[in-house]
Amino acid sequence: YILYLAVNDQIRSQGYGTRIINELRHLYPEDSLALDVEQPNPQAANNQQRLRRLKFYRRNGFFPTPKLFKEEKVTFQVLATNKKINQRKIDKAFEWFSWPLGWLIQ
Template structure:
């Protein structure tokens, strides 16, 4: 396995198909916004490839020594083959010295995707992430924050999110 991060534009069709299938509509930002933020230097939007084969996507943005992994997905057909862990390891190397955080759905027993949430949280814990002591709400969806490389504060989350989404969408963000 040889993980490389290449511009998402190089695999635009594959990236778009995976983005649309991997994330619920209510969790998706407009696809063109992702490329716009990359062109503006606000985000790093990558296709993840293994020896030239498309395996997934990542979109990261940050400020100072904090980076958020806004979007991360591995192709359905390749899940369970170690790609997720390999990509996270490669990202930790790529962003060495930085704290990396993610937003994940909290574990709620009555959630329709309860088992998926449990599995996702265990995956990130296995990869060194720990849960932060606050939740956030983005456009009506509640998330737990998990980080690796050090703790992240709500203020840091807020600054990064405001920078990425802009003032209008920022107002949908609330601390619980």
């Protein structure tokens, strides 16, 4: 599970994000990579940014999954490099990241 992927805005759009994803795929060839993105929402102030992120991940081999989760005012959708994901593994990842002590109870 990729918790957060960011490229410095001064060097963005130069292929670094794609290279990072390709390296992760190389390091973990047996696993489906998964991450979450803010769902597009025409009412959101950053909707264009959300659409660009989704397009970037789709272009790099990620597929939308049915897994959604809400955090305060934003709904996130999980994307994965396999069209079918192991829902139990994704749920366990979310449990691990849950605050404040999810990682301690594993």
